[in-house]
Amino acid sequence: MMYGARVWDSEGNSVVFTPGILQVVSSGGLSMPSSLNMDDTYGSQIDLPGTDSYPGEDIGAMIDVRQYSLSLSVQAKAIDEPGGTSYHFMRFAYSPAVYYTRDLVTGEMAEWMEASNEDTVYNQFPVAFWEKSDAESFTAVQLFAVMAYLLYDKSAAEYKTVYRIDCIDSIDYAIYLRNYGG
């Protein structure tokens, strides 16, 4: 049996409010921080209501990147073709910028030291999600949003996914909670 409160309108429509209903406890837009947190994870903390901690299965989060910027190293190569000289551009990691690797379990970000103008970038795109780390209960939701780079690390002779935290300007988010009330 489901216990809750039912609200009716004059036309007979009703809504049931139960503890299991997901509620939007926070939503809006914000700018992303320019540095890592003290624990070397990255993101903006959105406090959940009260001082209680909530189990992860009671929480939901959606995050969209609204605005980002770019900087990278581009090298042009002139190519003589039958139609004339065309120009193709290779993309490389931008060595003055700081790139990070991310621990998939803890969410800790470590600086990738080898960024150089010889590391070919194949793709880049914004990534945003709830940084759960390996926690099981939460008093806050950490919103993670970075620019991901898929590249070839020439010195290590391997493909890597690395991240930059200085490219995401703003995000939109919504955080959902069930059993809000403890």
Place this chain on the structure above:
Amino acid sequence: MTLRGFRVSEGSKHGLLVPSIGQIISAGSVSMPSSLNGDGTYGVDIDLPASYPTSDIGVIVQARDFSWCRKINVAGVNPSAESGNASLYAQNATRVTNGVTGVEVTQAQGSSEVSVEVNTAPDQIYISYAFVTTQVTIDVLHADGSVTNLGTAVATQTINTSASRNPETVEGQYAVNWSCPETTLVITDALKFTWSLSLTAYNLFFSGPGSKTVSSTITFVTPRLGWTKLNAATWSISRWQHARHDGNTSPGYSYGRLYWGSSSKEVKISGVNYEAPVNQDYWGQFFADSGKNYYIKNPTTGVMTLWTPGNMTYGSQATWDPILNISPLCGWDKGNSPTDKVRLFASIGYGIYDSSESEAIVAHTIGSYGISEVDYAVFLKNYGGE
């Protein structure tokens, strides 16, 4: 602060309804417009029940489908070289190569005869006999229109009529060998042949000057050859050459002609030995399309400013703007607060290297090259006012 609200419990679980809870006041799908708004911003407005501060509002927007625009250039690189032999034939056609207009020369034998003529008419006293000379200047014609000379006035051939006959025609296909030096090319190079046709006619019967010379030059040009070298080789340079004097007609005259264009009367250069690139790797890259509208978005005001890509002009690096990444970009265009509506923004975002400015930019396309429809949800807390 004491939290006041409405609490519902079921066993040990509770739900708490308080004013600060966000409610979904609007959700669904909506089509995106095909053009900017009148103030230069872009998006669809979703009405709120009243005016609220932006801090009470949340919006999530996601693309359902999209289109995008680009141009691609596929270039052959890192080739190896392979030698080949070619014969070049003048055609009954003209073409423009590297800015030079001339008679077209290709590797296919022609089928349509054409000629050029020089003559002494109306000075009809020069009908005794005639000497006709052809020769050719050979240049490499570069992409910028400049030339590198390989040989000047070479492969000379002179024929003549005899004073003992009137009228008389002398003609035929004449070939003269010429040694082509080894020459490095780039694949945009072409060959330019400047043929000279000269007639010297003589007067044995009338008072006045004893001879007269008239001449003409005709430019022949190949397409861009796609070769990287001319190997040293003996070229056979052949032409159909014609000389005639005629005192029986009125007015009588002498003339010379150069014929080409058909298998029976042709200007043909054979024994051309070259190197051309083979087994190339092909690089394909996307570039911003100068025929489409791209916009730069002001992150504060949301105003979209038109950005025009370069038009990919050969030889002009600043006109090639490569696309670095492409992805949908959706969100709430916040604008000013408070507001009685939210603006849903959705475009295709491009990371582009603006070659003319030497910087990476983020540009957007909309409408038929953007996002046609989005799913969205608008959240509002303190719905009901203070």
